[in-house]
């Protein structure tokens with residue numbers, strides 16, 4: 001590779017990195033609804049996340065009373081997206 005080409009690649013690399021950085025910094029704040037702080041969900045505040053997540057589908061499964069909305073994103077780790085509501 002000659003010198004001129006290398007310089008062009010370096011500039012391209014810098015511009016791309018800068019672009020990605022700006023994109024990440026401009027990402028909107030998290031808007032996903034948080035885990036409610038009510039009697040249905042109170043127990044999960046005292047449980048490790050992985051353990052708590054095994055109980056969610058009892059009430060939020062296909063046949064349960066509160067199914068997930070249509071088009072819900074992949075649902076493996078509930079609490080990664082639905083964060084606990086910070087204590088008041």
Ligand code: HEC
Pocket residue numbers: 033034035036038040041044052053055056057058059060066078079082
């Ligand atoms: C005992 C039944 C029950 C269990 C278990 C349960 N939920 Fe719920 N959940 C409900 C009910 C009922 C509602 C709807 C009423 C409300 O908003 O509190 C709800 C609502 C929600 C909402 C929406 C809140 C809103 O503001 O619209 C989220 C998010 C949620 N649950 C997440 C979870 C997660 C994550 C788990 C597992 C850690 C879980 N739930 C376990 C009964 C349950």
Ligand code: HEC
Pocket residue numbers: 031032033056057060066067068069072073074075076077078079080081082
């Ligand atoms: C990849 C992220 C992600 C994961 C994992 C996830 N959810 Fe969601 N969930 C969302 C998004 C996004 C919405 C759309 C509503 C919103 O803007 O919060 C939603 C909506 C919901 C709602 C309806 C809230 C309402 O008021 O309309 C419930 C209930 C819910 N999720 C429960 C769960 C449960 C239970 C699990 C685990 C089995 C789970 N979610 C896993 C991202 C996620």
